[in-house]
Amino acid sequence: MLAVAVAAGxxxxxxxxxxxxxxxxxxxxLANSSGSWAMTAFLVALLAPRGGVAALSGASVLVCMLIGYVVANQLRGYPSSSGLLIFWGAAAVVAGPLLGLGAHWLRNRRGTRAALGGGGVSGVLIGEGVYGLLYIADTTSPSYWWGQIVVGLVLLAAVSARRLRPWRTAVLGALTTAGVAVAFVFLYSNGGTLISLL
Structure with a gap:
């Protein structure tokens, strides 16, 4: 399982x-989006047989994606700053296990854990979409960011309909999505400052 995570990453x-x-x-x-990286880690972790393996798979995918990205850019003559490596490396180590465990919970549990797992990844997609519209829509395609928000909402609706019953659990999924989305916008909008300090 971990070999798949490393190779995919x-x-x-x-x-x-x-x-x-x-x-x-x-x-x-799509090629410069945290949402696509998060979904990759989440989807690979869905294959994991146990929660610990899923958490490790999520982290492995994101760390290896960063390594592959940096090496490919280095070969193309585009070096990466140490701040970028530290920021995204820390994000991979923190967010990767959460995405992986969330995928495992969503696949194997119902109720609270499924709400947290589905809400987490939906929140990342929606949060980055909102960030894109607020901060970089003048230099990127706004339709992409709207599309990512729609994907996050559709995912939340599908998870709520299939895995989150009773209604209180669906509310928890929606609140988790909203909380992750707000946190994402805050952290991402301050990411440049954080990178410059590293």
């Missing part, structure tokens, strides 16, 4: 570096 990290040049303008943010 490295391959997609390299593709991310090149995708920034290859993708059309309307899809260009």
């Amino acid at each position: 490295l391959a997609l990290g390299v593709l991310t570096a090149f995708g920034q040049q290859w993708l059309p303008e309307s899809l260009a943010p």
